[in-house]
Amino acid sequence: MKEFEREKHIRYFVANLRMLPTAYTETETNRMTLAFFCLSSLELLGALEKEISEQDRLDWIEWIYAQQIRLDSKGLNREHCGFRGSSYSGRAFDPNASETEYIPYDSAHIASTYTALLNLLLLGDDLSRVDRDGIVGTIQCLQQKDGSIAPTKDSLEKDARFLYCACAVSYILDDWRGLDIDLSVEYAKRLQTYEHTFAQSPNNEAHGGSTFCGVGALTLMGKQTEGLINKEKLIKWCLNQQTTGFAGRPNKDADACYCFWIGAALKMVDAYQLVNQENCRGFLLDCQTKIGGFGKTPGSYPDVMHSYMGLAALSLMEYPGIGELEVAINTPKRSIEKQKKERRAE
Numbered sequence: 001m002k003e004f005e006r007e008k009h010i011r012y013f014v015a016n017l018r019m020l021p022t023a024y025t026e027t028e029t030n031r032m033t034l035a036f037f038c039l040s041s042l043e044l045l046g047a048l049e050k051e052i053s054e055q056d057r058l059d060w061i062e063w064i065y066a067q068q069i070r071l072d073s074k075g076l077n078r079e080h081c082g083f084r085g086s087s088y089s090g091r092a093f094d095p096n097a098s099e100t101e102y103i104p105y106d107s108a109h110i111a112s113t114y115t116a117l118l119n120l121l122l123l124g125d126d127l128s129r130v131d132r133d134g135i136v137g138t139i140q141c142l143q144q145k146d147g148s149i150a151p152t153k154d155s156l157e158k159d160a161r162f163l164y165c166a167c168a169v170s171y172i173l174d175d176w177r178g179l180d181i182d183l184s185v186e187y188a189k190r191l192q193t194y195e196h197t198f199a200q201s202p203n204n205e206a207h208g209g210s211t212f213c214g215v216g217a218l219t220l221m222g223k224q225t226e227g228l229i230n231k232e233k234l235i236k237w238c239l240n241q242q243t244t245g246f247a248g249r250p251n252k253d254a255d256a257c258y259c260f261w262i263g264a265a266l267k268m269v270d271a272y273q274l275v276n277q278e279n280c281r282g283f284l285l286d287c288q289t290k291i292g293g294f295g296k297t298p299g300s301y302p303d304v305m306h307s308y309m310g311l312a313a314l315s316l317m318e319y320p321g322i323g324e325l326e327v328a329i330n331t332p333k334r335s336i337e338k339q340k341k342e343r344r345a346e
Contacts, residue, residue, distance in 0.1 A: 004288075030085045064125075083117075198210040242262075277317050289302045
């Protein structure tokens with residue numbers, strides 16, 4: 001079994017924080033989430049405070065807040081509040097601004113709001129400048145009559161990912177006014193397939209990523225008991241996806257990211273002890289690359305998403321030298337624990 005290349009991984013994530021390779025250009029609108037993968041990985045490796053300067057930390061916090069769309073004085077943008085995924089949206093932008101004025105058709109995205117809040121916590125921010133009321137109001141507008149959540153106003157995408165993100169944002173802010181909990185639970189039930197696990201949307205194929213989102217949403221809402229139709233069969237489906245690592249669907253190859261998505265779902269339903277951890281650990285260590293980071297499979301090039309998921313999956317196994325995760329919220333536990341402590345002190 002290969003050794004864990006901690007120092008190479010640290011160098012890989014620091015490099016990607018400072019300058020993403022050209023291949024990431026097409027994902028510029030998701031820069032907030034790419035930053036989360038790097039920041040969260042460095043935190044899991046216990047290297048975040050050591051590897052970034054205080055000035056970088058403060059600058060990055062300001063950049064994140066510059067992507068926030070706040071509720072304006074007339075409430076005309078009530079459906080658009082939260083955080084963008086990037087400073088690029090086809091318009092002029094002052095990179096030194098700490099906030100931006102709302103422009104028609106400019107909108108936050110629920111997934112970017114989720115990762116922006118986590119990034120702020122990872123960087124030690126207290127969220128005092130977050131427009132909580134604006135975000136809560138937007139979540140209310142994004143929830144559909146069937147309980148699903150759209151990522152942005154009038155989007156045709158309404159699936160398990162965005163239900164999870166809305167629950168995660170509500171959990172982080174400790175403010176559930178934006179969600180109709182009962183309606184959300186009913187939608188989560190409709191996402192469950194005949195195999196009793198989760199699809200992206202009702203009547204679709206079961207999928208490992210959707211299963212994490214469905215179980216995570218119910219866990220964050222405190223509604224696992226009411227929402228999971230058949231917990232035992234869900235566990236069986238998840239375990240059946242393991243060969244060495246985990247595949248996202250039946251008859252697919254193992255993939256580093258599903259070692260987290262499915263492993264975390266099993267962790268949340270108290271069944272992770274049933275995983276063959278030795279096989280999974282060996283697969284993940286084989287996915288490490290010579291330059292640091294993880295590929296999706298052994299021999300693949302690394303990318304920041306699979307690299308983070310590889311570390312997160314090893315964290316589920318309590319691998320030495322990797323920090324503990326707050327599994328349902330998918331972030332290093334230390335950042336969430338600090339926020340909880342500060343909230344209790346208020």
